[in-house]
Amino acid sequence: xxxxxxxYFISVANTKSINHAAKELYISQQQLNNILTxxxxxxxxxxxxxxxxxxSLTEDGAEFVKYAEKILTDYSAMQNHFYVKHSITGEQAQSxxxxxxxxxxxxxxxxxxxxxxxxxxxxxxxxxxxxxxNDFITEEQIFSGHLYLLGYDPIAYITTxxxxxxxxxxTGEFEAYVYLxxxxxxxxxxxxxxxxxxxxxxxxxxxxxxxxxxxxxxxxVSSSIYQHLDAIVQNNAICILPGILxxxxxxxxxxxxxxxxxxxxxxxxxxxxxxxxxFTEADEVLITFLKTYLRSQQLYAKQxxx
Numbered sequence: 656x657x658x659x660x661x662x663y664f665i666s667v668a669n670t671k672s673i674n675h676a677a678k679e680l681y682i683s684q685q686q687l688n689n690i691l692t693x694x695x696x697x698x699x700x701x702x703x704x705x706x707x708x709x710x711s712l713t714e715d716g717a718e719f720v721k722y723a724e725k726i727l728t729d730y731s732a733m734q735n736h737f738y739v740k741h742s743i744t745g746e747q748a749q750s751x752x753x754x755x756x757x758x759x760x761x762x763x764x765x766x767x768x769x770x771x772x773x774x775x776x777x778x779x780x781x782x783x784x785x786x787x788x789n790d791f792i793t794e795e796q797i798f799s800g801h802l803y804l805l806g807y808d809p810i811a812y813i814t815t816x817x818x819x820x821x822x823x824x825x826t827g828e829f830e831a832y833v834y835l836x837x838x839x840x841x842x843x844x845x846x847x848x849x850x851x852x853x854x855x856x857x858x859x860x861x862x863x864x865x866x867x868x869x870x871x872x873x874x875x876v877s878s879s880i881y882q883h884l885d886a887i888v889q890n891n892a893i894c895i896l897p898g899i900l901x902x903x904x905x906x907x908x909x910x911x912x913x914x915x916x917x918x919x920x921x922x923x924x925x926x927x928x929x930x931x932x933x934f935t936e937a938d939e940v941l942i943t944f945l946k947t948y949l950r951s952q953q954l955y956a957k958q959x960x961x
Contacts, residue, residue, distance in 0.1 A: 656697055658730055660690050661723040664702070667691065668720045669909065670837070672709045678845055679912065731902075734951070748944070753937025754782040757945075758796075758803045760924070761788065761880050762896055765903045766952065774944055781937045797821050802938065803927045804945070822932075823925040824942060827949045829897035830915070834884070834904070837912035839891040846917040847893075884908050897924070899949070899956040924949065 666676040673691070677684040695702050702716035712720065759767065764787055774783060788803070797803065804826070833847045880900075886892040888910055901913050926942055 656694065658727070660694060661727055663687060663690055664694060665720060665723055665727070667703070667710060668712055668716070671711065673705075734954075748778045748940050750780065751778060751936050751940050752780045753935050754784070755935075755937050755941045756784045756786065756801045757941065758786045758788050758801055760804050762900060763804055764880055765900060766948075770948055773948065774941070777944055778937075778940050781940060783941065797927065798929050798931075800929065800932055802932075802941070805925055805927050821927055822930045823927045826924045826926055826942070826946045827953065828923055829899050829949075829953060831895055832898045832901070832913040832915055834887055834894045834896050834900075834911055834913050836887050836891045837910055841891070841893060842912060842914075844914060846915050848917050884911065887911055899953045902952070902956045 663676070663680060663682075666679055667673055667687070670676045670679065673687055674684055677687045680687065691703060698715075698719070700715045700719070701713050702719050703710045704713060763770075767785060767787075771783065771785065774781075786801075805823075835841050880896075883892075883894045883896070884904060884907075887894055888908055898913065898915075904911055926945070
C-alpha cells in the first residue's frame, strides 16, 4: 500500500465517482480502478459498492476513510516537521534575538496558527508580531518600516516588480487554480481559461491604485479568505487562489474543489518593504523560515491533489 493510494481512495469517497476522482487526480479511470481493487484485496475487505450511477462506501469503507485521513494527516505533519527543521535549524535561528512585524496576505491567514507554532520551535527567542492586511497596501504602510507578505492576483497579471520606492524578496511561485463548488454547473469544466473566468471572486488587490481593474467582472473583493470560500459554497462563485491552499481548505469546506488553468498562470508571493528598510538578523531568519515553510506547504499540496 502506498501513501498516495490512500489519497486516491479519499478522493473517490468524496466525489462518489471513480470517473470524477480520476479527472481530479489526473490519472486514468482504469488505473484508479486497479488501485482501488488492489486496496480491497490487500485489506481483504469490500470498501466500495460500484453501480452505474457511481460508488458508495460500505460500512468498512467509511471506517477505512477515517483511518486513511488520520494516516495522511500524521504523515504530512511528520514530513513538514523534518523538512522545516532541517532546512533552517542552526545556531543562528536558535540563538537569534529580536522582534519582527509581518503583515500577512489574506490567503496566508489559513496557515497562520501552524506557521506561528513552527516558527516558535525554530526561533524561540524572536518575538513575531503578525498582522493581517485588511485593506489595500498603501505607500504610507510600506514606509512604516514593516514587512509585508503579498500574494499577487494572477487574474490581473500584476507584475512582481513593485513600484520604485519598494523592494521585494520572492518567497515562491505558486501555480494558480480555480476554486469552485463541486456541486455547481461550473464543476463540469476540467480546466479554465482567462476568458472562461469572466465572473471571478478575486483575491487581494495590492497596489490597487496602480492597476486598472475592470470591477464589472468582479463579484466580490475582500481581504478575508473565508469570505471568498463562503461565497464559493453559498453562491456558487469561483475564486482564483494558489493551489497550496487546498490541503488546508478541503477539511473545512469539503464541497470546494479545484480546477487548473489550461495554460500556465502563477501567483507570485513576495516580501515587500521600503528600499530604505534596514534588515535585522531576526528579519533574515523570519524570511528564510517563511520560504521554507511555504515550500513545505506547496509540496504537501501537490501530494494531495496532483
